[in-house]
Amino acid sequence: VTATPPSTPLPKVGVAVFLLSGSKVLLGKRLSAIGHSTFALPGGHLEFGESFEECATREVKEETGLDIDKTEYLTVTNNVISEKVHVVSIFMRAVPADPSQNPQTLEPEKCDGWDWYEWNNLPKPLFGPLQDMVQSGYNPFPTTAS
Ligand SMILES: CC(C)CCOP(=O)(O)OP(=O)(O)O
Ligand SMILES: [Mg+2]
Ligand SMILES: [Mg+2]
């Protein structure tokens, strides 16, 4: 009888949303097993049949109660987070549909609370894939035509 090798789980596909307000971005401290106690963008698993935009809109609404506008694809990253977790992250950007709306912590078991942070003064530690992007000097903000 040949032992079956331990199966390595398939990569996950996550959609993360840079929700922008002026020079600030919305972040929440994760309480899920993956990335526990690190600050991450709202977002989540891409579900069957969803477009990236549909997933972004759904996850932000589920997690923060906020409706979003001007959602657009930014970039993708490929991160092996641990020996059991490999995540392909689709990064989107968007703006709140109603700037006066405050985010709500709708999944307190997954997130310790949402706050707006200046891009040049982000909290630590950041969730792995986001930390890598920040470290690489990535700028999620629209470039205003000079
Ligand atoms: C980070 C990676 C596991 C992708 C899924 O992100 P997530 O844990 O926020 O997922 P959900 O919001 O869908 O629960
Ligand atoms: Mg979610
Ligand atoms: Mg989800």
Ligand SMILES: [Mg+2]
């Ligand atoms: Mg999530």
